[in-house]
Amino acid sequence: MAETARMAVFHGAGKPFEIREYPVPDPEPGAALIKVALANVCGSDLHYWRGELDYAKMGRPLPLNTGHEHVGRVAKLGSGVTTDSAGRPLAVGDRVAYRYFFPCGRCRACLQQRTKSCPVRQANWLVSCEVWPHFQGGFGQYFYLRPNHAVFKLTDEITDEMAAGVNCAFTQVYAGLDLAGLRAGQTVVIQGAGGLGVYACAVAREMGAGSVIVIDGVDERLALARQFGADEIVDLREHRTPEARVKRVTALTDGWGGDVVMELVGNPSVVDEGLRMTAPEGTYLEIGNINIGWKAEFDPAWIIFGNRRILGLAHYEAEHLRGALDLMRRTRTRYPWDRVVSHKFPLEAINDAFVQQDKGHVTRAAIVPN
Secondary structure, three states, X not given: OOOEEEEEEEOOOOOOOEEEEEEOOOOOOOOEEEEEEEEEOOXXXXXXXXXXXXXXXXXXXXXXXXXXXXXXXXEEEOOOOOEOOOOOEOOOOOEEEEOOOOOOOOOHHHHXXXXXXXOOOOHHHHOOOOOOOOOOOOOEOEEEEXXXXXXXXXXXXXXXXXXOOHHHHHXXXXXXXXXXXXXXXXXXXXXXXXXXXXXXXXXXXXXXXXXXXXXXXXXXXXXXXXXXXXXXXXXXXXXXXXXXXXXXXXXXXXXXXXXXXEXXXXXXXXXXXXXXXXXXXXXXXXXXXXXXXXXXXXOHHHHHHOOOEEEEOOOOOXXXXXXXXXXXXXXXXXXXXXXXXXXXXXXXXXXXXXXXXXOOOOOOEEEEOO
């Protein structure tokens, strides 16, 4: 009888995860099987759990094995896989970080080296967990790393707790600030101090930001943002209206605004105020609003007459993952990277993990599958 392993199965919004067992797949040529060590509950996971993203309407077959922000060890290697994406020898037992999506390498976007825009990069989530290789997400004991993957061996200095958020939140903001062209001495304004926002503080600081301003209203998040390099805090409980928050950011930037303003809240209601915090010639970096069909209202003249730009970003290039890991390694004693994962839950308690993180006082809940 084939070896089996457990996963948390998602049946749709409003329904609890169910723990099931499926056969453990043997990797095909060019693929690998990862034994998951930690899998975080990302903000996008909360969106589909709440029903703000309807997987059924998006054409994704249920049930699904979800979860995408995770880290683990090599359990099996398919034929032809002998090194990681940096050319270092790779063997069973090695700890690794990897992209959770798989660009095809053959479409127009991939041929232009813009793999983050590959139309089929998330094909693994277009397959029900009832179909081989079953383990398509991170909320389970294994994750199937398809051919055309990007994988990097972790050094001993980077713990699982540090690396758990690298392949999504950390690298996402790293890529965003890189593509936004942040220059030394510029001001970065961050809307939202969840996992993305906390990581963004440190990345902005290491990329040379002269000032980092964070907007949130949860004590635990604001305190952690300070530890990750935030210079100024705009507390939502004190500055209750969009007008008040824009006024405060404007005052903190000598009347100019943020050179890069990052939307990491995931709600379109913050877009208008975010744009009004953006300096002339500045960039509004939109990462959080992944809810299809939600609308934002803003005055486009504000963009035109200020020569501002809006940059949307979903996913990243393999080079960004490598760069993010290198940044974390170099600054491992400068920032408490392991503290972004604030709570751990066994796989069987995944439903409670979602409930607790949804309350807002958990920066990142991590699922421990074993």
